[in-house]
Amino acid sequence: MTIEATIVIGSGTMGRGIAQVAATAGLTTWVYDANSEQLSGAKAAVEKSLSKLVEKGKLPSETADAAKANFKLCASLDEPDWSKVGIVVEAIYENFDAKTALYKDVQSRLRPDAILASNTSSISITKLAAASDRPSKFIGMHFFNPVPLMSLVEVIRGIDTDDTTVETVESLAKQMGKNPLRCNDMPGFVSNRVLMPMINEAAFALMEGVAEAETIDEIMKQGCNFPMGPLTLADFIGVDVCLNILEVLHRDLGDPKFRPCPLLRKMVDAGHLGRKSARGFHKY
Ligand code: CAA
Numbered sequence: 001m002t003i004e005a006t007i008v009i010g011s012g013t014m015g016r017g018i019a020q021v022a023a024t025a026g027l028t029t030w031v032y033d034a035n036s037e038q039l040s041g042a043k044a045a046v047e048k049s050l051s052k053l054v055e056k057g058k059l060p061s062e063t064a065d066a067a068k069a070n071f072k073l074c075a076s077l078d079e080p081d082w083s084k085v086g087i088v089v090e091a092i093y094e095n096f097d098a099k100t101a102l103y104k105d106v107q108s109r110l111r112p113d114a115i116l117a118s119n120t121s122s123i124s125i126t127k128l129a130a131a132s133d134r135p136s137k138f139i140g141m142h143f144f145n146p147v148p149l150m151s152l153v154e155v156i157r158g159i160d161t162d163d164t165t166v167e168t169v170e171s172l173a174k175q176m177g178k179n180p181l182r183c184n185d186m187p188g189f190v191s192n193r194v195l196m197p198m199i200n201e202a203a204f205a206l207m208e209g210v211a212e213a214e215t216i217d218e219i220m221k222q223g224c225n226f227p228m229g230p231l232t233l234a235d236f237i238g239v240d241v242c243l244n245i246l247e248v249l250h251r252d253l254g255d256p257k258f259r260p261c262p263l264l265r266k267m268v269d270a271g272h273l274g275r276k277s278a279r280g281f282h283k284y
Contacts, residue, residue, distance in 0.1 A: 001113065001168050003086035007032060009102060011042035011073075014119055015091035017147025020046045021176040022089075023070040024063060024148075030072045030080040039073055046071060049148055082109045087172065089141055091119040094244055099123070100131040107133045115165055117141040121192055121241070122248040125158040125185040135160035139169050142189060143178075145237065153178040158185050187252040192245050195233075196258075199242050202230035203261035206281070213281045231281035235274035239267050239281075 004027060008019040011033035019042070023029040033039040050067055053059035074080055088106055092098060103116065110116065115137045118128055129138035140156025153173040157166055166182065173180035183190045202216050211219070217229020226233075234242050242264060249258040267273070267280065274280030 001086060001164070003115075003168065003172050004028060005081070005084040005086065006030070007074075007077075007080050007085055007088045007106075008091060009033070009088060009106070010091035010093075010119075011035075011039045012091065012093075013145055014143060014147065015089075016042040016045050017049075017145065018089055018091055018119065018143055019071060020049060020067065020148055021143075021178070024050070024059070024067040025172075025176040026066070027070060027175075028072070028084065029070050030074045030085075032074045032077055032080075036075055039075060043071070043073055049146075053148065077105060077109065083111065085110065085114055087115040087117055087169075089117045089119060091143075094120060094122060094241070096123055096127070096131075099128060103128075103132045113137075115139060115168060117169060119143055122188060122245045124187070124252075125156045126160070129158040129160060136162040137165050139165050140185065140189070141169055141173070142191065144191070151177075151179045152191075153180045154189050154191055155180045155182045156185050156189050157182065188245060188249050193249065196242060196245050196249060199230045199234045199237075200246055200258075200261050200264070203234070203263045203281075206231065207261060207263040235280035235282055235284075237274070238276060239264060239272065239274045243268050 006022050006027050007030045008015050009032050011031050019029050019031040031042055047068060050064040054061045054064050088110060090099060092102060116132055116134060117139050119142055120140060121142060125140040129135040132138050138158055139161050142154035142156060144150035144152055155166060155169055170180040188196060205216055206213055213231045217232050220226050220229045243260055246258055246260040271277055272279045275284050278284045
């Protein structure tokens with residue numbers, strides 16, 4: 001199935017990034033958000049990002065102009081032309097009830113052959129799929145922040161996802177300039193199952209006084225060649241998001257090795273959430 005149009009639901013950091021790469025790939029792209037303030041911020045952010053990519057020689061200016069023309073904000077789900085939409089990518093906050101309530105609304109409009117994808121980083125694809133009307137056409141399409149710069153899309157297959165859906169999503173990811181890699185549906189998939197214990201351990205090292213935050217980050221940058229240290233990365237992702245993913249890993253895999261560091265909890269309680277609150281492991 002060739003996909004010509006998409007609706008991205010959620011216009012936060014991830015949703016706007018996904019919409020940008022979809023529009024750049026030539027898809028008519030509607031972005032919907034119930035929060036009108038967040039939605040209006042998405043257009044300016046995408047235009048700024050496209051201009052930056054042009055400035056750096058990473059994108060031809062004609063492609064950026066075409067992307068701007070393909071990109072449409074919608075304040076209501078009545079606005080898009082649903083007959084053209086081959087895939088909806090949901091990128092709202094990590095809450096099972098909120099996501100499944102949204103699917104009910106989407107499904108009543110979505111073509112029966114269209115795919116429903118979630119950008120969830122921690123909720124079971126199989127469980128979300130089972131709450132939808134199309135488990136065989138439900139899939140995880142997990143992008144990485146900042147979406148326009150990161151090449152990977154983790155493609156997560158739920159227990160009932162069919163081969164055509166996996167293949168269609170892989171070819172769509174390639175059209176978006178991304179490298180899709182498949183994995184099965186297990187808590188944290190691959191990326192967060194491996195990344196979050198490292199961030200958690202860095203928080204334990206800080207809490208136990210092994211080194212200062214700056215030193216922990218520099219050791220991992222200079223010693224392991226990471227582009228940013230684990231605590232800087234936690235600030236970038238959001239300390240609350242990291243804690244939430246660790247809680248899912250700990251609960252659903254039942255292994256004490258995923259026990260969230262108490263310092264993460266303390267920081268979330270204090271509102272030290274990282275870059276978005278101007279204070280996390282570092283100050284911004
Ligand atoms: N669009 C366009 N440009 C952008 C951008 C965007 N959305 N976001 C950042 N940039 C630009 C910045 O403005 C900056 O430009 P200047 O150099 O002109 O100031 C540049 O990108 C970033 O500067 P760097 O020197 O850091 O650039 P870099 O190219 O060397 O690396 C990076 C950038 C790829 C983001 C790198 O820092 C990196 O790999 N960081 C780690 C990111 C990461 O691990 N992300 C995954 C998080 S986990 C996740 O997302 C999933 C989950 O489930 C939690």
